[in-house]
Amino acid sequence: MKELMLTNQAIARGAYEAGVKVLSAYPGTPSTEIAENFVKHEGVYAEWAPNEKVALEVAIGAAVAGARAMSCMKHVGLNVAADPLFTAAYTGINAGLVIAVADDPGMHSSQNEQDSRFYARSAHIPMLEPSDANEAKEFVKLAYEISEKFDTPVLLRETTRVAHSHGFVELCERNEVGVRPYEKNAAKYVMMPANAIKRHVIVEQRDKALCEYVCSLACNRAEYTNENEIGIVCSGVVYEYVKEVLPNANVYKIGTVHPVPVPAIREFAGKVKELYVIEELEPFIEDTLKAAGVACKGKELFSLQGEISVPVIKAAFGLSADETLTMEKVPARPPVMCAGCPHRGVFYVLNKLKLSVTGDIGCYTLGAVPPLSAVDTCVCMGASVGMSHGFKKATDGEAKCVAVIGDSTFLHSGVTGLINAVYNQSGITLMILDNSTTGMTGHQQHPATGKNLKGEPAPVVLLDELVRACGVKDLAIVDAYDVKAVEKAVKAATASKEVSVIIAQRPCALLDKSPKPKMNVVNCRNCGVCMRIGCPAISKGENGIVIDPIQCTGCGVCANVCPFGSLVKEGV
Ligand SMILES: Cc1ncc(C[n+]2csc(CCOP(=O)(O)OP(=O)(O)O)c2C)c(N)n1
Known part of the structure; x- marks a missing residue:
């Protein structure tokens, strides 16, 4: 039976069919729907963790304990999870472990365009990259086979265009793999130097074995048309574009972007007129081939920035542009806070009081946009707190600044910054904009909302108690719609030499759609x-x-x- 599915739903389906028992994730566009769809299956466990590091650690624990496990995140989430990632490559797994990571070329909803393929290479972890929904589902199952065959975590990379496109997916039965027995094995799972030194040798041996193995996989394949034609090496969504724009080209479709199947591509290169690599973001495949002595052209024709598209490939090969609707022709619609957004009044006040605002990532980043124009900085989740501390230390406490963070982001990585500010006495003012949800990514639950991923009641982490437990004495709680109360609280907090926290409360306006007086x-x-x-x-x-x-x-x-x-x- 076939079903039309979003690729993220297909990845969730693949995990279900592969017998995955435990999934832990933190939301992040374009990866969020994987967890949201996986939890709908019977007989599985899935959760939102407070951040990606915790999510991956949960999945590693589940895999070591013997259950197939998955962790999902966006590309910048993999930075947060990088610490366990690199060492899990050493410990290996017991049951299969797959980490789904969604890159965002073109930055549709991200603060940078980093290319996760480098994580695969530097952590020595194989990485698969599908081109469409059905392939994504099949690649998940393949990823678990590779994971258990080579005793390694496996990365599954997707990009926005694949994650958020639909395709027909062939449904299969769940493979009830059960839970493998767990055996204590300190030499394998306790990574202190004496053990890790030995495991590193195994990692290198595994890398070599994987390099050979990937050449035998059907997901890495040459599609020949004519030896007088050029050859294109590509993967992911670019494969779809290449088939459309250059139907006569020979194509080498890569399924495992790490390790790149170099010997197979070398053979392909020998059978085509000229070899091109078309890939989004960094010249990852191109550099790998060039380092192995396979001559090819790539980034001299394509940018390192943004997405590849049909018009981009046409332009690179001098083909006439047609009337394809390009992004450039669509009128710009700059994002704004929604009507009724509880963040609005806060930024009105911060702008009015001419305070510097170290901002964070969430709907409230829009406090940087005119006419509010209040936010000075936005670097990564949690950075607002540490950066305000830095502002204070740089100016001997004189900086007139406020850190602004959302409730989900505070629990993700803001709380450690607050502990630092209390411990190292900087007297920062932190505003937690508590709208009772993870608004930016589409209303996911988090530890302070009182509900879990399934929407069932869950224990609540109380933000005011957490703030007090960090050692904060100066705490005010205000109604975010009450602009005058917000202004009063901000004036009092910024006048204090102590670390002060203001929690501005109001649920996201989109959560309550009941008719109200206008x-x-x-x-x-x-x-x-x-x-x-x-x-x-x-x-x-x-x-x-x-x-x-x-x-x-x-x-x-x-x-x-x-x-x-x-x-x-x-x-x-
Ligand atoms: C490391 C990392 N993980 C995930 C994301 C995706 N993301 C952007 S903002 C955000 C949280 C927003 O929730 P909250 O802080 O409560 O603010 P709101 O949008 O509700 O105002 C998330 C998960 C990200 N940018 N970086």
């Missing part, structure tokens, strides 16, 4: 103050401010900033 405009004096909050429901009309009743959520933030009381709630 805002009305009465005797507008056209002062324009409400335009400074950047609400998409507010615009300037011919006779003053206009509120779009479809978008308005009645949050009242505009009324709280209006100096003339001209914005009032319907029926109030």
